[in-house]
Amino acid sequence: MALSCRSALIFISGGAAVLALGLGSCNQTPPPADAPVAKAPAPTAPGPDLSTLSDSNVVTLLPQYLREHPAAEVIVHTRLGDMRVKLYDDTPLHKANFLLLARKGVFDETVFNRVVNGFAIQGGRSDHRTIPLTRYHLPPEIRPAHFHKRGALGMARYDDDQNPGKLSSNTDFYFVQGEKLTPYQAQAMAGRKLTPAQxxxxxxxxxxxxxxxxxxxxxxxxxxxxxxxxxxxEPVDPYKWPKKDVDIKIEVVQ
Incomplete structure (x- = not known):
């Protein structure tokens, strides 16, 4: 009759490793040398738990995250090519949020979901998201020096009738396409006084x-x-969603 084997199981309890021993004496043959070895789980990206973020704590948590895990650029990979993007230092909440979600893999589960030729391409949503994420908002960081030129990266906003503070979405971003305009046209369209350089x-x-x-x-x-x-x-449906998904993969440049 085969004897049971005393086994050692290690698990985590309250942040400490605990050793649990089974009963009996060990009399088992060790596995062969070519037996498959269990792979360790992929490391978890640093930063706050996304399910805990809220309007009330992002102003505290995001700057702290940026100080501990800084970066200046990301690369947006798509089937139609790559875009290298510089993130501005004077919009720290939006910068930190974008880096956090990129590192956590949130954007890698999304697509460009609203495409308006001659205007902008918007991404950050998906029908297949699996990563738990609360819906929170970012306080606006509107700077006169940063304007909507071609290639600008901005954050979308929703529920404007209930959002007088112009709080940004946490996930929906866009890149400006636009068109060339005469100084008169640009000034007429702008909601503020443009500089000669702009x-x-x-x-x-x-x-x-x-x-x-x-x-x-x-x-x-x-x-x-x-x-x-x-x-x-890209051809789009009546909702401006590309008929063939343009998937997004974002790489943080260290």
Whole structure:
């Protein structure tokens, strides 16, 4: 009759490793050398638990996260090409939030879900999200120096009739495509006084000045601007969702 084996099980209780022993004496043959070895679970990205974030604590938690885990750029990978994006230092809440969700893999489960050719491409949503995430908002960080030129990265906003503070969405971001405009056209569309330098950018690079002062711009594409046009040219359904998904994978550049 085969004897039972005394086995040692290690588990975590209250943050400490606890050793639990079974009964009996060990008389088992060890596994063969070529037996499959169980793989260790993938490391968890650092930062706060996404299910605990709320409107009341992001102002405290996100700056702390950015100090502990800084980064300046990300690369947005798509089937139509890659976009290298610089994140601005003077919009720390939006920057920290974007880096946190990118590292946690949230954006890797999303697609570009609203594409308006000549205007903007918007991403951050999906029908297949598995990572638990609460819905919270970010206080606006609207800076006059950051405007909606072609390639600008901004954060979307919803429920404007119930959102007088212009709080940003936590997940829905967009890249500006826009079009080239004369200084007169750009100034007429803008909700604020444009500088001569901004008028020149709108004339030579293009953009959407009607969004200025209304949404937080927290970064810009520094490589891969042409990818915006490729995504914007995708056929879309009546809801502006591309008929063939444009998946998103975001790599944080350290």
């Amino acid at each position: 008028e020149k950018v709108y004339a030579t690079v293009g953009g959407v000045p009607s969004l200025d002062g209304k949404y937080t711009v927290f970064g810009e594409i520094v490589e891969g601007l042409e990818v915006i046009d490729k995504i914007a040219a």
